[in-house]
Amino acid sequence: xxxxxxxxxxxxxxxxxxxxxxxxxxxxxxxxxxxxxxxxxxxxxxxxxxxxxxxxxxxxxxxxxxxxxxxxxxxxxxxxxxxxxxxxxxxxxxx
Numbered sequence: 001x002x003x004x005x006x007x008x009x010x011x012x013x014x015x016x017x018x019x020x021x022x023x024x025x026x027x028x029x030x031x032x033x034x035x036x037x038x039x040x041x042x043x044x045x046x047x048x049x050x051x052x053x054x055x056x057x058x059x060x061x062x063x064x065x066x067x068x069x070x071x072x073x074x075x076x077x078x079x080x081x082x083x084x085x086x087x088x089x090x091x092x093x094x095x
Contacts, residue, residue, distance in 0.1 A: 026034065038048040059065045
């Protein structure tokens, strides 16, 4: 669950927040991996997490990535529908 605490130059409820802070829960193994990667890169865990989040946001907004995900989902749905048709046809033939 995210706990958003926006900080602003215009007071605590200003219109132009400069940063937002939130916490999140990680499984212990994920936290250990994050700590290890941060150590290897000589970064703080917060810096690494911020980098991962910003990379994810860039990918989520990238038109080529969106097209790739749409195509992947389309293929998954087409394969599922073909499997359902095949199963349905097999069941109808056994009656």
